[in-house]
Amino acid sequence: MIRPELAARLRPWREVLAAVAVGLGGAWIASWGGLFFQPLGLAILAVAAVWGVGARRRMRFRAEIAAPGLVEVEEGAVRYFGARLLGGEVPLRELAEIRLLRLNGHPHWRLRTRDGEALLIPVEAAGAAALADAFETLPGFDLGAAAAALAGRETVTTVWRRR
Structure with a gap:
């Protein structure tokens, strides 16, 4: 369904993209308003932001397997x-x-x-x-x-x- 070239370019970003998707879901839930959904959505958004920053930093540690061992x-x-x-x-x-x-x-x-x-x-x-x-x-x-x-x-x- 996705072109192989595009999939190869997006593969290193998959964890960051997952965090962005969760963050968007949290923002959507927060937009419902109310005493329950707004704090829940903001909490999900905060967790996704921390996850996304950590995922971006870990990206440098992922390299193509080019060395033995x-x-x-x-x-x-x-x-x-x-x-x-x-x-x-x-x-x-x-x-x-x-x-x-x-x-x-x-x-x-x-x-x-x-x-x-x-x-x-x-x-x-x-x-x-x-x-x-x-x-x-x-x-x-x-x-x-x-x-x-x-x-x-x-x-x-x-x-x-x-x-």
Whole structure:
């Protein structure tokens, strides 16, 4: 029903578009007026706005799968199963620093633990978009700064450091 080219262009925006649709529904319900429907519609609109802003920020973490390996985030740990790069596991509570490195023109997350061990994860690996939600749980992590680092061209950017 939708042309494949258009579907491919809209695919990265699907979560933002869903938030907009929910927001429009909330505005429509709020327009009914009254002591019940107006606050309900405004509450739905507020939730949709927060969801939409978060979805827009997470968009930068979604990249075409162009790197080997698989990223999993389970039970407070980040796991990377690499084909060429070494894989490993880093518990989020042990993280000391997150850096974004550009190696051969491809962005990689470098997760360093308190012990000095490091895990290198390509941004373009399958499942790497789940890192946005995992990183958001870290104290003081700024998702906007991480999205800006992904959009930038710096070779090394420190995105987060435990204080």
